[in-house]
Amino acid sequence: MSSQAVTPVRVAVLISGTGSNMAALIDAAQQTDSGYEVALVLSNIEGAGGLAVAAAKGVATATAPHRPFGKDREAHERAVDAVLRDAGIEVVALAGYMRVLTSWLVGGWRGRMLNIHPSLLPLYPGLDTHARAIAAGDAEAGCTVHLVTEGVDEGPILGQARVAIVAGDTPEALAERVKTAEHELYPRMLAAFCRDLERG
Ligand code: GRF
Numbered sequence: 001m002s003s004q005a006v007t008p009v010r011v012a013v014l015i016s017g018t019g020s021n022m023a024a025l026i027d028a029a030q031q032t033d034s035g036y037e038v039a040l041v042l043s044n045i046e047g048a049g050g051l052a053v054a055a056a057k058g059v060a061t062a063t064a065p066h067r068p069f070g071k072d073r074e075a076h077e078r079a080v081d082a083v084l085r086d087a088g089i090e091v092v093a094l095a096g097y098m099r100v101l102t103s104w105l106v107g108g109w110r111g112r113m114l115n116i117h118p119s120l121l122p123l124y125p126g127l128d129t130h131a132r133a134i135a136a137g138d139a140e141a142g143c144t145v146h147l148v149t150e151g152v153d154e155g156p157i158l159g160q161a162r163v164a165i166v167a168g169d170t171p172e173a174l175a176e177r178v179k180t181a182e183h184e185l186y187p188r189m190l191a192a193f194c195r196d197l198e199r200g
Contacts, residue, residue, distance in 0.1 A: 008037040009194035012089040014080075014097040015043050019050020020179060021095035021116055021186050026057050028187030036194040040087045042080065044099055060087070066099065077105040091197065093190055094148065103150050113148040114193060116186045118178050120144060120160055125153035130171040130178065141165050141174055143182045145189040158193060161185040 008029070013022040019041070026038045041054035042062045051061045062083050069076040076099075084092065094115040106113065119129035121144040133141045142162040149155035161181040165174060 006035065008035060009090050009197055009199070010039040010088055011036045011091045011093055011190065011194070012040040012042055012084050012087065013038055013054075013093045013095050015041060015048055015050040015095050016045050016098040017048055017050060017096050019048070019053055019095060021182055022050050022093075023053050023057070024183035025093060025095065025187050025190060026054065026059055028191070030057070032191075034187065034191040034194070036091070036190060040084070040089060042083060044076070044080075044097070050096075062087075073099070074102045074104045077102060081105060081108060090199065091190075091194060093186070095186070100152060101148065106148055106150050109148070111147065112197075114158065114190060115146055115148050115153070115155070116182055117144045117146065117153050118175065118182065120162065121146060121153055121157060128171070130174040134165060134169055134171060134174065138165055141178055143178050143185055145186055159185060159189045 013025055015022050022041055028034050029037050038059050040060050040062060041051065042064060043051055044064055044066045046063050046065055054061050064080045064083055066076045092109050092113040119133065120142040124132050130141060140162050142160055144160045145158045147155040147158065161184065163177050163181050
């Protein structure tokens with residue numbers, strides 16, 4: 001075993017909104033020997049709140065708006081991909097990136113793209129996960145970190161965190177508690193993933 005320090009894996013985080021998971025991923029990388037660094041935060045939304053948060057933490061940001069591409073999702077993804085490749089990104093972490101990906105982008109990053117989803121997959125893929133879990137009378141909710149494949153929220157599961165659903169829970173209250181769990185789970189899963197990553 002060499003004692004030489006390993007260069008941190010260059011991660012890009014893709015966001016569309018506030019980016020609280022993105023912030024947790026940056027904080028963990030900056031505070032601990034996590035084995036990865038957030039080298040870029042990219043958003044499809046100009047002015048997304050998370051971009052300013054990332055910049056304040058000293059992380060490079062980029063915007064690749066989808067609107068100019070209309071219905072041509074792959075053309076937009078080619079623009080995103082060019083930014084990722086130019087930045088020497090090795091792993092992509094989706095964190096509230098509200099785009100359904102085509103097989104072109106998924107294929108290009110197969111085995112190197114992670115997502116976090118606010119449910120205990122395979123339960124409740126898609127939207128409104130907390131309301132659906134409460135309506136079903138579930139005792140538990142949670143979050144899942146998984147590899148991204150062509151099926152939305154379907155890829156191999158890397159890890160989950162569980163949160164109790166309590167009497168009188170609202171989707172908003174549950175979402176907040178699940179978010180706290182997300183902020184612990186995602187950095188831990190990303191660090192473990194990057195430690196095991198085979199680099200070319
Ligand atoms: C999180 O709940 C995540 O699980 C889902 O989108 C939300 C993003 O929230 N994919 P934030 O922008 O990280 O606060």
